[in-house]
Amino acid sequence: MNATTKDKIFQTFLDILKEKPFDKITVRDVVERCGINRNTFYYYYSDLYELLEELFKTEISEMVSKYNNGLRWLVGFSHMIETCYGNKKIINNICASRSYEYLETYMFKSCREIMAEYIYDLSQDRNISSENIEFIISYHQYGLIGTVSEWFRTGMAEPPKQLMKQFITVFEGIETALDMAEERK
Numbered sequence: 162m163n164a165t166t167k168d169k170i171f172q173t174f175l176d177i178l179k180e181k182p183f184d185k186i187t188v189r190d191v192v193e194r195c196g197i198n199r200n201t202f203y204y205y206y207s208d209l210y211e212l213l214e215e216l217f218k219t220e221i222s223e224m225v226s227k228y229n230n231g232l233r234w235l236v237g238f239s240h241m242i243e244t245c246y247g248n249k250k251i252i253n254n255i256c257a258s259r260s261y262e263y264l265e266t267y268m269f270k271s272c273r274e275i276m277a278e279y280i281y282d283l284s285q286d287r288n289i290s291s292e293n294i295e296f297i298i299s300y301h302q303y304g305l306i307g308t309v310s311e312w313f314r315t316g317m318a319e320p321p322k323q324l325m326k327q328f329i330t331v332f333e334g335i336e337t338a339l340d341m342a343e344e345r346k
Contacts (some may be wrong), residue, residue, distance in 0.1 A: 162171050167205045169195055174212045180251040183213060183258035213260055222245060235329065236273045242309075242321040249317055266326040268306050276302045284339055293342040301335065 173195045177186050186209060192202050207210050220241065245252050255264055276298045283295050305328065312324060 163273065166197065166201065169214065170197070170202060170205055171215065175207070175251065178216075179248075180254075182210070182254045185258075207342050210260070213255075213263060214267070217264060232295070234279055235325075238275075238305075238328070239321070239325050242324060245313070246321045252313050253316065257265065261293070265306070265310055268301065268309065272302045272306050273298070276305070280335065280339070283335065287339060288344045289339060289342045292301055294339075297338050297342065298334065300338075301332070304331065323330040 170191060173191050174186070177190055180323070188199060188202055188209060191209075191212075192199055206215075212241075255261055278299050280294060282283065306326075307325075312319060
């Protein structure tokens with residue numbers, strides 16, 4: 162078994178995901194289109210959910226590791242929004258299935274990491290309670306992911322650049338929130 166077989170399975174899964182909702186995809190669909198047997202599939206993946214998780218990890222984890230410092234996270238987030246927009250069929254088919262909660266959970270976790278690092282960096286040398294910092298992180302995390310989730314669910318009608326303009330406007334307010342949360346001596 163080699164890496165190209167695993168890549169072929171992954172790419173075949175993506176191709177099928179462009180055609181139908183995740184809930185309608187079977188291991189049989191993947192192995193028949195790949196021209197492999199079920200044992201080969203199970204050598205690499207325990208089930209289709211593991212493949213779906215790999216898809217999320219591939220895209221979101223790359224963004225987190227590549228852009229998670231300072232305002233660069235906005236560049237990474239913009240890249241992720243553009244990628245999702247370019248893969249509307251895949252996103253729509255994930256949203257049309259019960260597996261959407263996996264994507265949402267993964268986005269929440271990844272967003273939390275990014276927002277926490279960014280906001281903790283901004284709050285250094287400020288007298289702000291950890292409770293206030295955590296609230297600001299959660300507020301922006303839920304706002305960001307809630308908006309993206311709604312954008313996904315409504316078919317991504319709004320162009321990514323317009324969505325990013327709105328996010329930038331909101332995130333300019335993080336400094337103001339930190340200023341207001343700062344406890345004066």
